[in-house]
Amino acid sequence: xxxxxxxxxxxxxxxxxxxxxxxxxxxxxxxxxxxxxxxxxxxxxxxxxxxxxxxxxxxxxxxxxxxxxxxxxxxxxxxxxxxxxxxxxxxxxxxxxxxxxxxxxxxxxxxxxxxxxxxxxxxxxxxxxxxxxxxxxxxxxxxxxxxxxxxxxxxxxxxxxxxxxxxxxxxxxxxxxxxxxxxxxxxxxxxxxxxxxxxxxxxxxxxxxxxxxxxxxxxxxxxxxxxxxxxxxxxxxxxxxxxxxxxxxxxxxxxxxxxxxxxxxxxxxxxxxxxxxxxxxxxxxxxxxxxxxxxxxxxx
Ligand code: PEP
Ligand code: MN
Numbered sequence: 001x002x003x004x005x006x007x008x009x010x011x012x013x014x015x016x017x018x019x020x021x022x023x024x025x026x027x028x029x030x031x032x033x034x035x036x037x038x039x040x041x042x043x044x045x046x047x048x049x050x051x052x053x054x055x056x057x058x059x060x061x062x063x064x065x066x067x068x069x070x071x072x073x074x075x076x077x078x079x080x081x082x083x084x085x086x087x088x089x090x091x092x093x094x095x096x097x098x099x100x101x102x103x104x105x106x107x108x109x110x111x112x113x114x115x116x117x118x119x120x121x122x123x124x125x126x127x128x129x130x131x132x133x134x135x136x137x138x139x140x141x142x143x144x145x146x147x148x149x150x151x152x153x154x155x156x157x158x159x160x161x162x163x164x165x166x167x168x169x170x171x172x173x174x175x176x177x178x179x180x181x182x183x184x185x186x187x188x189x190x191x192x193x194x195x196x197x198x199x200x201x202x203x204x205x206x207x208x209x210x211x212x213x214x215x216x217x218x219x220x221x222x223x224x225x226x227x228x229x230x231x232x233x234x235x236x237x238x239x240x241x242x243x244x245x246x247x248x249x250x251x252x253x254x255x256x257x258x259x260x261x262x263x264x265x266x267x268x269x270x271x272x273x274x275x276x277x278x279x280x281x282x283x284x285x286x287x288x289x290x291x292x293x294x295x296x297x298x299x300x
Pocket of ligand 1: 063093125145147168
């Protein structure tokens with residue numbers, strides 16, 4: 001009896017030590033983003049649209065919301081040719097403080113108008129923690145831009161809200177760091193996260209960035225979160241967007257995000273990489289033709 005009590009006390013002591021160690025490290029065994037923690041694909045619900053779980057979602061729209069004509073015209077074409085989600089930046093992370101910085105709240109209003117017109121859910125970027133509540137009032141999905149992917153205080157706050165997050169990989173972020181950044185959001189209790197490969201900075205200067213398509217394979221293996229590719233910011237040139245959109249579908253991405261503009265020559269931001277409506281239509285036709293084939297590849 002005395003022996004049994006002693007053993008019980010020892011077991012309790014070991015358990016208490018283990019609990020203390022876990023609490024001290026604040027780290028679960030397997031990352032919440034990992035397939036070990038959750039083997040099956042996460043499906044993210046963007047309004048009525050599902051992202052992940054086998055489909056291919058096309059997100060399209062201008063780099064930034066500029067004015068009512070530009071936003072509504074672009075939104076109409078995006079919807080007509082088959083985009084599932086509409087994009088547009090109201091808060092723009094620009095390299096130069098003298099470049100167009102976005103319309104802010106007025107831009108959010110125009111996005112809401114475009115959603116009413118087309119029925120498409122909207123994704124738009126938040127740059128500052130103090131704007132989260134406002135952006136969340138309008139957006140169906142909140143974007144974290146490449147430059148903010150390791151803004152940990154922003155990520156923690158986004159973990160606390162109940163809106164899907166569209167998270168861009170940083171220019172110099174490794175896959176491990178990218179997953180770790182997404183972990184901040186899941187650890188806060190928000191498991192609706194879409195990852196986006198948008199090109200990384202390499203020695204190559206022929207394109208704006210270098211599209212790391214192998215990251216899609218690695219991410220799809222390591223995490224259950226949907227993985228989307230943004231070929232527009234990766235290459236910076238509209239001529240290369242369509243072939244890389246095809247490649248994204250072929251490699252197994254859950255979708256793409258592309259920039260399109262009614263009149264790219266007049267765009268206030270990223271006109272060179274924005275597709276015209278006609279180019280967007282041609283891209284969509286090719287992607288639709290490939291979708292049936294892809295079902296066979298993904299099943300293997
Ligand atoms: C964007 O999508 O509007 C954008 C600024 O992209 P990134 O953060 O990838 O540069
Ligand atoms: Mn852009």
